Amino acid sequence: MEFSTLIQVLDSGVRLGIPLLLACLAGLYSERSGVFDIGLEGKMLMGAFAAGAVASITGSAWLGLAAAIGGSLALAAIHGLASITFRGNQLISGVAINFLASGLTVLIGQNLFHLGGRTPPIKGAARFESITLPGADALRDVPVIGPVYYDLISGHTILVYIAFAIVPLTWFLLFRTRFGLRLRAVGENPESVDTAGVSVLRLRYTAVAMAGILCGIAGAYLATSAPSAGFGKEMTAGKGFIALAALIFANWRPWRALGATMLFGVLEAVAIRFQNIDVGLFVVPVQFMQALPYILTVVILAGFIGKATPPRAGGQAYVKER
Amino acid sequence: MMGRLPAWADVVLIPLMSIIAAFGISALVILYIGENPWEALKLMVDGALGSAYGWGYTLYYATNFMFTGLAVSIAFRASLFNIGGEGQAMLGGLGVAVVALALPWPHWTLALPAAMLGAIVFGAAWAAIPAWLQARRGSHIVITTMMFNFIGAALLNYVLVNILRPAGSMDPATARFPKGAHLPTLHDLPLIGSYFDKNTPANITLFVALAACVAVWYLLFRSRLGYAIRAFGKSESAAVYAGISPFRITMYVMLLSGGLSGMMAINNVMGEAERLVLNAVEGAGFIGIAVALMGRNHPFGVFLAALLFGFLYQGGAELGLWTTIPIELRTVVQALVILFTGALDNMMRMLVERIFALGHRRRAA
Numbered sequence: 163m164e165f166s167t168l169i170q171v172l173d174s175g176v177r178l179g180i181p182l183l184l185a186c187l188a189g190l191y192s193e194r195s196g197v198f199d200i201g202l203e204g205k206m207l208m209g210a211f212a213a214g215a216v217a218s219i220t221g222s223a224w225l226g227l228a229a230a231i232g233g234s235l236a237l238a239a240i241h242g243l244a245s246i247t248f249r250g251n252q253l254i255s256g257v258a259i260n261f262l263a264s265g266l267t268v269l270i271g272q273n274l275f276h277l278g279g280r281t282p283p284i285k286g287a288a289r290f291e292s293i294t295l296p297g298a299d300a301l302r303d304v305p306v307i308g309p310v311y312y313d314l315i316s317g318h319t320i321l322v323y324i325a326f327a328i329v330p331l332t333w334f335l336l337f338r339t340r341f342g343l344r345l346r347a348v349g350e351n352p353e354s355v356d357t358a359g360v361s362v363l364r365l366r367y368t369a370v371a372m373a374g375i376l377c378g379i380a381g382a383y384l385a386t387s388a389p390s391a392g393f394g395k396e397m398t399a400g401k402g403f404i405a406l407a408a409l410i411f412a413n414w415r416p417w418r419a420l421g422a423t424m425l426f427g428v429l430e431a432v433a434i435r436f437q438n439i440d441v442g443l444f445v446v447p448v449q450f451m452q453a454l455p456y457i458l459t460v461v462i463l464a465g466f467i468g469k470a471t472p473p474r475a476g477g478q479a480y481v482k483e484r
Numbered sequence: 485m486m487g488r489l490p491a492w493a494d495v496v497l498i499p500l501m502s503i504i505a506a507f508g509i510s511a512l513v514i515l516y517i518g519e520n521p522w523e524a525l526k527l528m529v530d531g532a533l534g535s536a537y538g539w540g541y542t543l544y545y546a547t548n549f550m551f552t553g554l555a556v557s558i559a560f561r562a563s564l565f566n567i568g569g570e571g572q573a574m575l576g577g578l579g580v581a582v583v584a585l586a587l588p589w590p591h592w593t594l595a596l597p598a599a600m601l602g603a604i605v606f607g608a609a610w611a612a613i614p615a616w617l618q619a620r621r622g623s624h625i626v627i628t629t630m631m632f633n634f635i636g637a638a639l640l641n642y643v644l645v646n647i648l649r650p651a652g653s654m655d656p657a658t659a660r661f662p663k664g665a666h667l668p669t670l671h672d673l674p675l676i677g678s679y680f681d682k683n684t685p686a687n688i689t690l691f692v693a694l695a696a697c698v699a700v701w702y703l704l705f706r707s708r709l710g711y712a713i714r715a716f717g718k719s720e721s722a723a724v725y726a727g728i729s730p731f732r733i734t735m736y737v738m739l740l741s742g743g744l745s746g747m748m749a750i751n752n753v754m755g756e757a758e759r760l761v762l763n764a765v766e767g768a769g770f771i772g773i774a775v776a777l778m779g780r781n782h783p784f785g786v787f788l789a790a791l792l793f794g795f796l797y798q799g800g801a802e803l804g805l806w807t808t809i810p811i812e813l814r815t816v817v818q819a820l821v822i823l824f825t826g827a828l829d830n831m832m833r834m835l836v837e838r839i840f841a842l843g844h845r846r847r848a849a
Contacts, residue, residue: 200630244827248834253565253626255827257773258819265815266513272810273517279810403630410627447646453638456631460613463623463631472624 169309171431176318179427180325181206181398184380185405186412186419187332188373194336194414195369196349196475197245200256201237202377203402204263209234209381211267214281214393215274217288217386226288226386227321231378237263238374246366249479260402268395279395281385289386290319319387321379328376332416345369349473352480362480377402407459410470426455489837498832499778499785499825503792505832506820513816519807531802532795540670540684541801545768546794547686547751550693552772553779553786554700555744560781561704562737563717568614568629569745570769571636572607576746577753578640579606581648581658581760589664592688596667599754600692600747607746608739610636615738619731625738633769644762657761667755687755694787696744701783703740713737745769771797774818777826793818 185202192199212233217226237259244255268279275281295316302312336342348355348365356362384401385393408426412418432439433451440446462470511521532542552569559566566572579602589595614628644656653659669687670680680686704710716723716733724730748768753760775793779785796817804811824832 200626240823244823244831248828248830250827250830251565252827253567254773254777254822257567257770258823258827261770261815261819261822265812265817265819268810268812269513269517269816272812273808279812400634403634406627407631447642449638449642449645453635456634456638460617460623460628460631460635463628464617464621465623470623 165306166309167435169313171435172428173314173317174431174434175424175428176314176322177427178430179424180322181380181383181401182405182408182423182426183420184325184328184376184383185402186408186423187328187416188376188380189406189409190332190412190414190416190419191345191369191376192373193409193476194349194473195345195366196352196473196478196480197241197366197370198252198256198477199241199370199373200253200406201241201259201402202373202405203398203400204256204260205234205237205374205377206381206384206402207260207267207396207398208237208263209378210385210397211263211271211281211381211393212378213382214284214385215271218275218282218284218392221284221286221288223288223290223382223386227379227382230382230385231375234378234381235371235374238370238377242367242370245479246363246370249481252477252479264396267393271393271395281393283391284386285391289388289391290321290383291388292317292319293323319383321383321387324379325383326420329416329420336416346473348480349475352475356480356482362482366480380405404455407455410459410472411455411462413470414473429454489833489840493836493840495780498829498836499780501832501836502824502829503778503821505824506817509820510813510817513813514809517809519809524803524807524809527802527806528795528799531806532799536679536681537684538798538802540681540686541798542791542794543670543686543690544684544751544756544794545797546790547690547693548748548768549771549775549790549793550697550787551744551748551751552769553775553790554696554772554783555741556772556776557779557781557783557786558700558704558713558744559737559741560776561717562713562733563720564618564734564737564741565626566611566629566738566741566745567626567773568611568632568636568742568769569772570765570767571629571633572610572742572745573748573765573769574633574636574640575610576603576607576749577760577764578643579603579746580749580753581661582606584661584665584754585648585658588662591664592667595665596688596692596750596754599665600750603746603749604743605746607749608743611738611742611745612735615735615742618738619734641762644760648760655761658759661754661758665754666758667750669755685756687751689751689755692747692750693790696747697783697787700744704783709736745772771818774822774825778821 185206189199189202209230213226213230216229217223241255241259244250245252271279271281298312298316302308336346344355344360345365348362352362384390384397404426408419408422411422429451433448437448438445514521514524532538552573555569556566580599583599583602584595610632614625614632617623617628618625648658649656650659667687671677671682712728712733715726716728720730753764757764771793775786775789779789796814800811800814803809803813
């Protein structure tokens with residue numbers, strides 16, 4: 163494989179991996195606090211729709227981003243209400259949220275724009291355009307470093323850099339602050355947190371809200387980050403579930419989440435670019451590449467390679483003793 | 485607080501209130517679109533039940549949902565959430581296609597049992613791996629069955645494109661099934677045939693689905709295995725104490741569940757399309773979740789809920805055809821039903837309990 167091809171595949175892997183990364187971190191907050199979230203897909207879809215719709219109406223990508231966060235947070239609120247306040251089944255609530263987003267985005271979109279569920283195409287200030295990092299043009303022709311810096315590191319939209327910045331932030335918040343300690347504790351042993359006089363419900367709502375915000379950003383990235391130009395029906399296409407897979411693959415840790423989502427992004431990029439891959443002895447079908455993230459996750463879950471240990475109190479509603 | 489409600493409130497009142505809430509919000513959505521909810525409902529009733537054509541489709545959809553609803557219910561009874569009905573139904577379709585294309589079937593009475601076996605084996609096999617991983621390796625069944633939906637879709641895609649696609653065809657689908665594998669539609673049947681339209685897909689599988697409802701009821705409530713399944717679902721530790729093996733129950737339940745999901749393919753693949761296409765299941769596996777929740781995981785409840793969703797499906801299609809209401813309204817109603825009957829169940833319960841407590845106080849005073 164040529165060096166330029168490698169750079170192209172990695173670059174496209176980053177682009178494809180960013181929504182996975184944001185959604186994966188969203189799931190990380192929620193599940194670390196003990197609230198399962200299989201509604202990442204729906205929240206991301208709602209975010210993408212809100213971003214596409216508001217950006218095309220107002221012409222501002224930033225207002226679109228705010229709307230995306232708002233839309234995603236609304237679904238997160240339903241999830242919180244169902245799974246924290248009313249102690250319902252968190253998984254069922256997630257399933258409901260996915261379908262709710264899938265139906266409502268088309269219903270509202272068709273009513274607003276009459277484009278069969280799409281939002282009008284956007285450009286200019288209505289979307290996030292690529293940024294050329296300082297010195298990228300100057301370094302462009304330097305061998306090896308040039309393509310890496312110009313094509314791979316530079317030339318993404320602001321949301322990509324924000325997503326990368328959230329990884330160390332999340333690590334710091336979870337593992338170096340009091341809030342993080344409590345958040346992790348509430349997902350492992352909520353009784354102890356309650357005994358210490360800290361509200362379990364409040365911590366879990368905070369975590370679910372953070373998941374809402376991050377899914378909103380992920381959705382905005384899908385719809386309004388160049389070269390994307392608006393929302394399309396079922397735009398997330400299972401990315402929320404791959405993000406969930408990545409979360410398990412990453413064993414609920416932020417840095418590993420970065421690794422897992424970038425790996426899954428590159429896998430997808432390889433599948434798109436090469437279709438069926440001839441490795442000499444046999445041909446790897448493109449369908450196998452598409453299924454690989456899911457297969458890897460099942461293997462990890464089965465504990466044959468490594469071991470996935472979810473937060474211990476995950477999925478259980480907390481009943482305060484009286 | 486819990487468990488002080490009379491049985492009828494638990495079985496009838498709470499589900500009814502959940503449905504009313506779901507439909508009430510759907511009515512608001514229709515108002516937002518600028519249509520009249522009452523007119524929309526009348527159109528749905530007329531389109532889904534008002535003609536031989538309408539109920540032919542309603543019953544066809546309901547047949548699908550009975551299978552997937554039973555599949556989810558039986559797993560729920562053992563406290564297992566099988567979210568993989570979609571993938572299991574996909575693989576069931578592959579089983580049906582393999583059987584139907586293997587021989588030049590002389591008559592459907594021979595083809596049907598063989599195809600049923602194919603559907604059950606393939607559907608159950610696709611549930612067996614997540615079941616084994618849950619029972620032996622402790623992998624969360626919800627996540628693994630969900631992953632297996634995607635893996636199943638990729639596998640089916642591969643098989644259709646590379647193996648089962650007839651030479652010269654661009655379409656990722658199998659060849660047409662032989663004539664002898666054609667199932668009679670309800671129109672073809674004696675006595676009742678005249679009530680059904682020739683051009684609707686409802687077929688003899690409906691009776692298989694009804695038989696499956698009865699069989700699942702018998703299994704759950706009249707057999708030793710059913711007792712073990714329900715005991716295991718209520719309390720795993722108590723079940724173990726009573727000598728019930730969690731491994732065996734998990735495997736049995738998931739094989740049954742996968743087999744039931746797979747059976748759906750008799751209806752949609754063999755009964756309707758008469759060949760296997762890529763997106764044959766069309767979300768019916770997920771609708772099974774809503775049907776099971778609404779039917780309270782009871783076969784009779786599943787039967788009623790499947791009819792309701794069949795009505796919703798055909799009625800929603802009619803709305804999409806004749807009004808500005810997009811067909812996706814069905815998805816919204818489905819989501820709301822899952823939300824209210826599944827996730828917000830406790831909210832409804834608390835509400836009903838409060839109303840009952842109020843009544844008691846008044847009587848006491």
